[in-house]
Amino acid sequence: MSSLPWYRPTGDELDVFRAAASLRLPVLLKGPTGCGKSRFVRHMAAVLGRSLVTVACQEDLAAADLTGRYVLEGGETVWRDGPLTRAVREGAIVYLDEVVEARADVLTVLHPLTDDRRVLPLDRTGEELVAPDDFLVVISYNPGYQSVTRELKESTRQRFVSLSFDYPAADVEAEIVAHESGCDEHTAGRLVELGRATRQLRSHGLKEGASTRLLVYAAQLVVGGLPLRQACEVTLVGSLTDDADMTRSLRELLRSVLG
Secondary structure, eight states: OOOOOOOOOOSSHHHHHHHHHHTTOOEEEEOOTTSSHHHHHHHHHHHHTOOEEEEEOOTTOOHHHHHEEEEEETTEEEEEEOHHHHHHHHTOEEEEETGGGSOHHHHHHHGGGSSTTOEEEETTTTEEEEOOTTOEEEEEEOTTTSOGGGOOOHHHHTTSEEEEOOOOOHHHHHHHHHHHHOOOHHHHHHHHHHHHHHHHGGGGTOSSOOOHHHHHHHHHHHHTTOOHHHHHIIIIITTTOOOHHHHHHHHHHHHHHHO
16 A cells, blocks of 8 residues: 555545445545645545546546547557546546546546446447446536536536535644644644635635645745745735735735734
């Protein structure tokens, strides 16, 4: 088994995932950016002793990018498996991060793998791969951020066991920030206070508040020698917006919290 990535549970997500995996049921993770979904999947893959294949979905990602394609090598045309096909063959966990960003045919190719058939038809090679017991589909998306045209359809969601993630309670988030960055508890607490305050600005025009990941980055910069205010400027301000008015609002927030 690979080394176990650290993950701080906030509910019953470990038990639910373990049960779903034992029953070969696909899993959907819902939650905001940087709240720990990807770390959770890495943690559970290590706990279960399974290989993990991760695909970062983008708007130009097509089904053929997942399944594979013929390529020209050394004057010969040869088939090369895509990450989904490799995961099926190996009995790995395949994790499609932010799946709704991909093209619609990506979800279509997952359908026969997310019901009782558990097969992957490869039309170009004439194969129909039967997924081994250890194979598992996991997808994630951010329901609070996606546009209307990028929502996950009801018919697709009902193919999955769903786990909802959110930013943890303040004391737990501070524990995570301190553990991941090596900063002291006081610094972690102040960063979490700032992060939670930025999330309140979503109702005032900020697209997304600071993620737990971004708070960890700020804390790491502090541990690396940057003053706290400067670390916050280049993360909790610069990474959150390019809008001049919102930038001023975030800087005012820094002044009010940090003094």
